[in-house]
Amino acid sequence: MAGMKLGIVGFGFMGHCVAQLMLTIEEIDLIAVADTNPEQLKDAPGDVQVYGSMEEMLKQADINVVMISTPNPSHFEMVEKAAAAGKHIICEKPAAMTVAQFDQMVEITKKAGVIFTVHQQRRWDKDYRIMKEVYDKQTVGDMYIIKSQLYGVNGNMHDWHVYPEMGGGMLYDWGVHLIDQILDMIDAKIDSLYAELRNVINEKVDDYFKILMKFKNGITAEIELGTYYLTPKRAWFIGGTEGSALIDGFAGEGKIIRTRHLLENVPGKISMTAAGPTRSFGPPEPGLLIEEPLPEVNADHRNYFEHFIKAFNHEEEIMVKPEQVRRVLCVMEAVRESARTGDAIHFE
Numbered sequence: 001m002a003g004m005k006l007g008i009v010g011f012g013f014m015g016h017c018v019a020q021l022m023l024t025i026e027e028i029d030l031i032a033v034a035d036t037n038p039e040q041l042k043d044a045p046g047d048v049q050v051y052g053s054m055e056e057m058l059k060q061a062d063i064n065v066v067m068i069s070t071p072n073p074s075h076f077e078m079v080e081k082a083a084a085a086g087k088h089i090i091c092e093k094p095a096a097m098t099v100a101q102f103d104q105m106v107e108i109t110k111k112a113g114v115i116f117t118v119h120q121q122r123r124w125d126k127d128y129r130i131m132k133e134v135y136d137k138q139t140v141g142d143m144y145i146i147k148s149q150l151y152g153v154n155g156n157m158h159d160w161h162v163y164p165e166m167g168g169g170m171l172y173d174w175g176v177h178l179i180d181q182i183l184d185m186i187d188a189k190i191d192s193l194y195a196e197l198r199n200v201i202n203e204k205v206d207d208y209f210k211i212l213m214k215f216k217n218g219i220t221a222e223i224e225l226g227t228y229y230l231t232p233k234r235a236w237f238i239g240g241t242e243g244s245a246l247i248d249g250f251a252g253e254g255k256i257i258r259t260r261h262l263l264e265n266v267p268g269k270i271s272m273t274a275a276g277p278t279r280s281f282g283p284p285e286p287g288l289l290i291e292e293p294l295p296e297v298n299a300d301h302r303n304y305f306e307h308f309i310k311a312f313n314h315e316e317e318i319m320v321k322p323e324q325v326r327r328v329l330c331v332m333e334a335v336r337e338s339a340r341t342g343d344a345i346h347f348e
């Protein structure tokens, strides 16, 4: 089996990140990078060939896989060209601007007989993998709510992300990852979806969204992102009949909380709070709550490429499958529709 020889087109932020990662993965040879901006190529690693366009790289470089990391609207054209040259393809997210466009890309790559996958590598984020483990093992019993939250302070998005025609806005950006994680975690169809999509301080592109997805297994997932929340946070919450699991931070810091005994039908104890007396929402009696550590997981973004290598060598199926990418794009279209009409969308 020939080794994996990679060419990256679009050597900006993500192109550089992937090139850095390749230094740590022996089985992938980064052979070439291409970018139309010569400034970006100045710090390409010494042993890597540099090209001023994708066309030149496809013609001249001895590569078998292309990673497409150019801005969003160019992905379709890049996929077409790479497939025509018979190269396997890892495309940056969002793979396409619409579901219809993505369907065409799948058709084109199928006909060309090349692997087509998308860099939805945040399935290997540590915080997500911990929560997936909690979900898979039913650590907190029957679950009813899963919340994924991401808040920032930099409301003004950078570079081309502020232009709608460039596929800007946060739904096309982090939205892809946050939706992909939830769809990867919850093994059920979606019953209905309701969403809000707002431009809080940006003129033309979304910088806040809340998505509620009710799944057919009874679980509701809530995704909320705000770039102008002014309290930076990456958080998860899973609520179940045997406890709560929570994470605060990309490194997966958090805990599982259980009660020493489940509530019996006891007479209400009155607690005084600043908002007056309550029997249900006072502080817990001493010793009621027990804290446990979250499961340990090993996860990092190299895992994405390790799986890709196995698929490339026909040892396993590709992990980020076109039908999964399509489902994320379908949810994104439903989010836009729900936000536009104010209605819940029923599908699947």
Ligand SMILES: NC(=O)c1ccc[n+]([C@@H]2O[C@H](COP(=O)([O-])OP(=O)(O)OC[C@H]3O[C@@H](n4cnc5c(N)ncnc54)[C@H](O)[C@@H]3O)[C@@H](O)[C@H]2O)c1
Binding pocket: 009, 010, 011, 012, 013, 014, 015, 034, 035, 036, 037, 040, 052, 053, 054, 068, 069, 070, 071, 072, 074, 092, 093, 094, 119, 120, 121, 159, 160, 172, 173
């Ligand atoms: N998977 C992730 O976690 C992740 C993170 C960031 C960005 N991305 C995605 O990566 C892609 C690139 O984003 P970025 O932040 O690196 O953007 P960027 O602007 O930093 O880099 C894009 C590069 O593409 C080059 N380019 C533009 N048109 C080109 C063309 N026709 N031929 C060759 N090069 C061309 C630009 O000169 C630039 O260097 C986007 O699709 C984005 O959504 C993914």
